[in-house]
Amino acid sequence: MQLADIPSEILGQIGTVQRITFPRQGHTSTVAVLETADQRYVIKKTEHELYNEWLSDEHIAMQLLQGKGLPIPKTHSFCAEHQSRWLLMDYIEGISLRQFLASHPSQEDKERAITSFGRCLRKLHECPCPMEWQRKESAWLDTMLSKAEYNLAHYSIDGNEHLLTHLKKNRPSTVQPTLIHGDFTIDNVLVRDGEVVGMIDWAGAAYGDPRYDVALAIRPKTNAFEDERDKHIFYDAYGKRRLTEEEYRYFEDGIYNFF
Template identity: 60%
Template sequence: MKIQDIPIEIIEQVGDIKKIIFPRQGHTSVVAILDTSYKKYILKKTENELYNEWLSEEYKALRYLYHTELPVPKPYSYYVENKSRWLLMDHIEGISLREYLSKEPNSKDKEKVISNFGLSLKKIHECICPIELLNDEEPWLDAMLIKAEYNLTHFDVDGTEERLIRLKELRPKPVENTLIHGDFTIDNVLVKESNVVGVIDWSGAAYGDPRYDVALAIRPKYNAFDNERDKEIFLNAYGKLRITDEEYNYFEDGIYNFF
């Protein structure tokens, strides 16, 4: 992404761009930090049917969630240009929890940041779900299984037809739904000095099963949740429910493979 690639409408909105910085990012979008004369912005661009849909959903979710007390970036605009989609929002100063933990902080700081990670998820699940994110047509899990089947048919996903059949047959017992993030991983939580300062990538936000967030949060990564101690610290701080191994596998090694 170069300055000349950015739609003129966005250039006019942010003003003079001094430089563009490309942070570590996933494979679903191009993410850039726009450093302007007055402030920094995040600009995300997608060019794929599925990822375009996710970016649109993220913009909608941020519009509703920005008015809560959750640490989410303020959205400014969403722009459609041919097959491309652009989302402009506030930049939150911090690094991902994954990056923080990969630097192998001392045990005290590591325990503090994992505890704050758990507290941040507790805050999300205790937040009143904006009415715009409620789905009155069908339960969250039913909607996810329908989307999973569509994604399996139309896109390149890790899930298989056999796994989807098992997911439909072996549904976990229902629990009370809450506001959920929908992709609550250590990549999507920003920290600064062991404190959580932001939660990003809200395309999966919904009134849904909180176990999905918990399962994704404790996925083992380098120096993160690769031992029982990390999980215990997180769950003690979260303090709302404990998921079983079967529930973890259903969500993390099941549903998540289709998204």
């Protein structure tokens, strides 16, 4: 991404860009930090049918969730241009929880960050869900399985037909739906001084099964959730029941492979 590539309607909103930098990149979008004389912004660009849809969903989600008391960026502009989509939002000062844990903090600081992570998810699941999502006719899991089937037929993903059949036949017990993030991983939570200050990448937000968020939160990664102690700290802060091993496998080893 070059400065000249950014749509003029976006640049017209923020004024002269003095500096552009590129943080660690994900797999679905190009991300840049734009610095003007008095503010920093994040701009995301996608160029793929599926990822364009996700960016649009993220924009809608963050608009609906503004003012709910959650640490999310404020959005300023969404632009569709040819085969690309652009989303401009405020920059939140912090690093991902994954980066923080990879820096080998002290045990005390590590546990404080994981505690904040668990509390953050509890706050999210207790937050009132926008009525626009609650009114949807299809249940969240039905929608996810339909999307999984579509993604399997049209895109290169980790899931396969055998796994999808298993997921359809072995649904977990029903629980009360809540507001969910839909991709609550240690990459999508920002921390500063060991405390959560931001949640990003809201494309999967919905009125859905909170166990999906929990399963993704406790996925073992280098320096994170590799032992039971990290999970105990997380669950103590989260304050709700632990997932069974079967539930964890259904969501993390199952549904997540199609997205």
